[in-house]
Amino acid sequence: MLWIPPLLFLTIFFFFPLFKIFNLAFDLRSVFERDNLQIIYRVSLFTFYQATLSTLLTFALGLPSAVLFSKFSFKGKSLLRALTAVPFMLPAVVVAAAFNSLFSYKFSSSIFQVFNLQPATFNFLLILLAHTFYNTTIVVRIVGNALAQLDPRMEASARVLGADGFRVGREIIFPLLRPALISSALLVFMFDFTSFGVILLLGGLNFATLEVEIYVRALQLPNLNLAALLSAIQLIFTLIFSMLYSRLINKMQTQSTPRFAPTRPPKTVKEKIFVGAMCGALFVFFLLPLISLPVRSLTRLEADRGQRGAVQYGLTADYYRELFVNRRGSLFYVPPVQAAVNSLGFAALTVLFSLALGHPAAYALAKPTRFEKILDPLLTLPLGASAVMMGLGFLLSFGRLIASPIFIPIAHTLVALPFVIRALQPALASVPERLRQAAATLGASPFRVWQTVDFPILSRAAASAAAFAFTVSLGEFGATLLITRPEYPTIPVAIARFLSQPGGLNYGQATAMATLLLILTTLSILIIEKMRFNNVGEW
Amino acid sequence: MKKIFLLLISLLISLLSACAPKTPTTLTVITHDSFSVSEEVVKIFEDANQAKVVFLQGGDAGAALNKAVLSKDAPLADVMFGADNTFLSRALDAGIFEPYDSPALKDVPAEFQLDGEHRALPIDYGDVCINYDVKYFAENRLAVPASFEDLLKPEYNGLLVVENPAVSSPGLAFMLATRAYFGDGYLDYWKSLKANDAVVVDGWETAYYTNFSASSGHGAQPMVVSYASSPAAEVFFAEEPPSEAPTASIVAPNMCFRQIEFAGILKNGKNRALAEKFIDFMLSRTFQEDLPLNMFVYPVNQTAKLPDVFTQHAQSATQPAALSYEEIAANRDAWIEAWTQAMK
Incomplete structure (x- = not known):
């Protein structure tokens, strides 16, 4: 029963869209x-x-x-x-x-x-x-x-x-x-x-x-x-x-x-x-x-461009300052803090989803039956699905719904889930069954057994899994998947927007945004490193 | 178990639909990722019509259009903006648009109104041309090439970077300009261009920011395929606005390709009346005058005034390459395929 939620999730958000797009586009005759x-x-x-x-x-x-x-x-x-x-x-x-x-x-x-x-x-x-x-x-x-x-x-x-x-x-x-x-x-x-x-x-x-x-x-x-x-x-x-x-x-x-x-x-x-x-x-x-x-x-490199000589090389905070200016009055302008908040918000939801789904799956796989052993590789499959085709499959399966921002963490969860399961599985497998039985014999309720036996062992692995899902989402794997609402751009989206128009300020702001992402990512990694479960958490 | 499944699904759907736009006065517009508009301009439309406009972005121009085509039975939006003349016939053949003969078209010259049935209405245009590094050409006392043939001269060896037409829209536009000029001989021209060490990269971002010497990336090539409006963007997005743009465009006859972008009312949309109003609005001076600084394109409405930075620094092709959209539609894929083979 434990693998039902993750399997259900994969069925709805992976196999169903995949089936839809293949059903439309796949024609065996074209192979020849x-x-x-x-x-x-x-x-x-x-x-x-x-x-x-x-x-x-x-x-x-x-x-x-x-x-x-x-x-x-x-x-x-x-x-x-x-x-x-x-x-x-x-x-x-x-x-x-x-x-x-x-x-x-x-x-x-x-x-x-x-x-x-x-x-x-x-x-x-x-x-x-x-x-x-x-x-x-x-x-x-x-x-x-x-x-x-x-x-x-x-x-x-x-x-x-x-x-x-x-x-x-x-x-x-x-x-x-x-x-x-x-x-x-x-x-x-x-x-x-x-x-x-x-x-x-x-x-x-x-x-x-x-x-x-x-x-x-x-x-x-x-x-x-x-x-x-x-x-x-x-x-x-x-x-x-x-x-x-x-x-x-x-x-x-x-x-x-x-x-x-x-x-x-x-x-x-x-x-x-x-x-x-x-x-x-x-x-x-x-x-x-x-x-x-x-x-x-942080470097001004404008000096040797064009026909002007007055501007000098040097350090500048202009690009960071400019991030806060909506120069074109654009409806889609997003302040850098907002982009960071969007990125962090989607990442937090991804953590929530992938832990909620990955935990039961890892439980099941820690002591797998033969059937579950067969299911195991299916969990890794989303890593190899073409993001482009998945995007079209989503479109065919969910129509207007995919414009909902909730699909962003769902797409990220598809990618993060295999990693989260791999991180939790060895920790769960290492919980001695005898401890659970002993606690139960001594009159502990199932929740209390989980709380006193499983949780301490699990918490560090879960923290590391969480941090991992978090960074997968920050890095926007499979970002081409969806129809997006321009009001909710994440940091990678903001970087891509800056790079899509000419001009020194655009390039500078793109590198400033990238620096912001770099800092967030490095912090997350340092947290993962601190929390790794006795150094045995797999990927 | 089946019950749990159903329960979960219905829960999920109610959760999702809670987030999806659904009020009756909402107009949904699907565009490509490069679309941008001023907040106040959209507000003018919203206030005048007591409506809320929701924008969706579906990837680059090709991706957004393909998504609109795939979902034509249950469209994602009421209006689509962003199919250009290289993609136009795909939109028209797929029948995603309903005709609408907007009264606002009276201010739009006939040359832009490619679809006689008014299913796709022109909104803006831009010229894809070669941009060059003004300083490089001045310092090296090099003449700016004035024709496609000039680019084959030894003095321009290794100085041009172009985008791959299979994945880049300016890349495709530039290839179409050579096709229009040389006819079937365009492949031979490209082979000679390759022999003269022209560099091909996949996307505009790489070409402009990595390879082009006058961009912030300080690349190796002083010539890049970009837009005739790019020099204006270089001025507008400079830290300290210079008097002269660091780049300029080669707008010699036949060397530019004119991209026209269209909008249309999607079939099976829910809001025909409001969609019509929005199309009228997109053609109005308010929206048209907002276009240049948001997307660095030109308005099709001839009464719209251009911003100063455009009149001073952006150039417009005098005689852009001539290829009908039907001809492009019929041969587009074959031309790209042949080009890819020839450039191996």
């Missing part, structure tokens, strides 16, 4: 048209290609970072860790703006010359870098957690028995880490696979993932048929990935009771070099793009 096959082949190939490369690059940075965070303690560790997590919550508009303001023309043209790069190659590299920027935190968290849980006694015994470092790695560490490695790889791959905004904003011509091609076919070139076909393909792949994912996650939880190896400061010279180099690399890679926006939002 030669032109369609060519497009499907080309787009799928590129999608896999870029996702594979992005995943490899993410691991190249993520694995050493996971070792860094799980083995060593050093000054500024929690801040650096939070820093790697911030990009995951940022909307693509902001990340693209950050990359663009960092890899400006002067900088990149010198790279062009050194490596003799074509602009297209450069754009492709930019996509890969942006994906790495987004997803490294997944590897850090999942692999880092697994590393931290390795029982140090096993390694010690193997050493005593004469195994060298390589053998320990191959026969003990790798097999124990394998589920974490594979599941984080799958998750990273899934995010890269459905990438949309990054590709559209940084990629330029000829870089179309499935999601981008669906957008083009559904809304620009009107070929809903092909769009439906492409999104069916994307859904099938996502289903395969999520089935693999939930299978591996279940395996991870059957591991022996975690023991945490304490972190320690680097001792040997080698370790010191490793920690220093990794900190430096992470600092440069994550801080530079992030800091470029606040810096840009």
Whole structure:
């Protein structure tokens, strides 16, 4: 019975709209048209290609970072860790703006010359870098957690028995880490696979993932048929990935009771070099793009534009001041505080919805029956549904209703729910049934059992899940989904509005708004970090 | 269990409908995301008609139109604004609009009234042209190109950034201008343009703010496909209004494409009388004079006065590219597809 509310929610707001749009647009015969096959082949190939490369690059940075965070303690560790997590919550508009303001023309043209790069190659590299920027935190968290849980006694015994470092790695560490490695790889791959905004904003011509091609076919070139076909393909792949994912996650939880190896400061010279180099690399890679926006939002760069020389370079708060001015007297003007309040309000509702739905689902999945095991991957499916097609499905299913602002947190909940369930599930599974039974035998009411046994264990996991849902909503995943009421713009919407017209003030205000979002996001991440449930909360 | 399901659904629906607009005197208008209007102007209409106007935004121009088409049996709104001449026939073929011969059309020149049946009524227009960085051309003593052919000259190698016509509306407009000028030879022209290192990016935002050298992004290209009104926006949205715009448009004959935006009364809408009044209002001087500074477009009503920043800094194409909307409708997708293939 516990899975009924979440399943009902998914049925109404996910499967029903999906069915509606497929019912309208899907035609199996179109699979066999030669032109369609060519497009499907080309787009799928590129999608896999870029996702594979992005995943490899993410691991190249993520694995050493996971070792860094799980083995060593050093000054500024929690801040650096939070820093790697911030990009995951940022909307693509902001990340693209950050990359663009960092890899400006002067900088990149010198790279062009050194490596003799074509602009297209450069754009492709930019996509890969942006994906790495987004997803490294997944590897850090999942692999880092697994590393931290390795029982140090096993390694010690193997050493005593004469195994060298390589053998320990191959026969003990790798097999124990394998589920974490594979599941984080799958998750990273899934995010890269459905990438949309990054590709559209940084990629330029000829870089179309499935999601981008669906957008083009559904809304620009009107070929809903092909769009439906492409999104069916994307859904099938996502289903395969999520089935693999939930299978591996279940395996991870059957591991022996975690023991945490304490972190320690680097001792040997080698370790010191490793920690220093990794900190430096992470600092440069994550801080530079992030800091470029606040810096840009405070800098006046008007001086060398046009034919005037009187205006000077320098620091300015103009862009922030201008945020409070409705220059055009526009009906749709929104003060920055109001945009922040809208964003925070929708985020709070998303937390409420996804916790209310995720809690019973996680309960059910903590001790799953066979039927519930089958349902498990379905929960992850919304992550791979094309936002464009879902938007059209919503339209067909709910008509005028979708103009209601309540649909914004509902759409965000669809995306946040899988994460919330994954965060709650291990905590719930760890509550010993005997404690509940003992409390009940001693005469505690069911509520009192929940209050005294479950709640203390659950509260921290719930807080971390809540913070996660909160940031998913702040970052506006799947924002293209809906018909919007212009009176309720969120921060990402406000940024996009500023960037849609020419003018120095517009650009400056966009970076100022992005800075505001950056601050809100970083604060949320720091709260997540503080509340994580004994370091074992999965994603 | 079935009961619980029904209960939940009805609860949900009542919750949702509580938030949805539903009073009888409400007029709903669906537009694209770039739409903007002054608060006081809307208030004038609301006060005069004891009505409340609710605006909905449905994504970019293409997305908003497609949503209107998909929901034509149970329309989301009473009035739709924002289908332009590159999308017009899709709206007309889908039959989403009801004809309305507004008396206010008398002030609108015939060249804008593309639909003889008055299902789609012109509201505003804008010219998509190449913008250039005035300072760059002055400092490098470079002549401003005066024709499409000029852009192929070696001195303009790598200096132009354009948008992908498959996803960007100014990108499409610019491609249509080349199609109008070169006919079928437009693909060869684009191949030569590519050989001269013209840069193609997906969206206007990237082209203007990342690639264009005269924007705040300080990019590499001193020429960008944008609007003839963009220089006025650069002045209006400058921290300290300059006497000269930092950018200007190339408005040479045939090099610009004129986008005309239309509004129409949606079929099966609930409020025909009020919708008619709103269309009249959109064509009135009050609304038309408010358009330029809100959306940086030109009013179609010839009696409307332009703001100073427009008369001083915005340019208008003298002889925009000529392509009928029927011709665009018939070939649009094939042209884009061929262009995409040619630019690989």
